[in-house]
Amino acid sequence: MASDGYLTPSHRMMAGGPSDIAQRSLMSASPHSDEFPRQLTHREAEVLDFMLAVEDPRIEPLRAQRRGVVATGRCGCGCASIDLAVDRAQSQPATICSPPIEANLNRAKAALADPDEAYGLLVFLDDGWLSLLEIWWIKKPPGEFPPPQAFHTPEVTCDRFEAALAEMRRSSNEASLAGNAHGRLHGATRALQRLLGRRPTTDIRER
Numbered sequence: 784m785a786s787d788g789y790l791t792p793s794h795r796m797m798a799g800g801p802s803d804i805a806q807r808s809l810m811s812a813s814p815h816s817d818e819f820p821r822q823l824t825h826r827e828a829e830v831l832d833f834m835l836a837v838e839d840p841r842i843e844p845l846r847a848q849r850r851g852v853v854a855t856g857r858c859g860c861g862c863a864s865i866d867l868a869v870d871r872a873q874s875q876p877a878t879i880c881s882p883p884i885e886a887n888l889n890r891a892k893a894a895l896a897d898p899d900e901a902y903g904l905l906v907f908l909d910d911g912w913l914s915l916l917e918i919w920w921i922k923k924p925p926g927e928f929p930p931p932q933a934f935h936t937p938e939v940t941c942d943r944f945e946a947a948l949a950e951m952r953r954s955s956n957e958a959s960l961a962g963n964a965h966g967r968l969h970g971a972t973r974a975l976q977r978l979l980g981r982r983p984t985t986d987i988r989e990r
């Protein structure tokens with residue numbers, strides 16, 4: 784899986800943006816329909832609840848949002864990923880990264896026919912509001928979410944992402960410090976050349 788796809792929703796949704804559609808008719812949402820917005824199917828609800836059950840106080844606002852969630856679109860690739868929208872008047876946004884929760888395939892329990900196939904689950908937020916329940920896949924888009932038992936216990940991703948980002952920043956800082964040191968060495972070498980009035984000997988050589 785590409786890292787770009789990991790950090791941002793990689794699937795195109797067939798219906799429009801979550802907020803306008805969801806606010807239009809929360810009351811008329813019906814299950815098992817291809818019309819949006821609609822209530823979650825049994826499996827979608829099961830998988831979302833599985834993801835939101837992760838133990839972390841930062842997830843609490845998402846569990847509250849869950850009560851008013853509707854599906855507002857489905858991924859155009861044929862996979863089961865759904866756009867989500869919540870009743871923003873009845874809940875609070877979460878203060879947490881996006882995607883905050885992931886679950887990886889439990890290969891032993893998933894028993895996929897194709898050993899080269901893999902799935903993973905991600906929950907994405909839009910400014911702290913539930914916005915996308917995504918399944919990523921390798922070979923063939925799954926038309927339905929596998930049951931939660933096919934996945935390992937979900938995890939909050941933020942701390943790991945932040946650690947990775949900090950590590951990237953630290954590495955790039957070190958690289959720029961090294962660059963500066965290299966620059967200073969060049970400056971010192973040139974100053975010495977001027978003092979000596981000639982090219983440096985083999986003892987002081989610009990690299």
Ligand SMILES: [Zn+2]
Nearest residue numbers: 794858860862
């Ligand atoms: Zn898709």
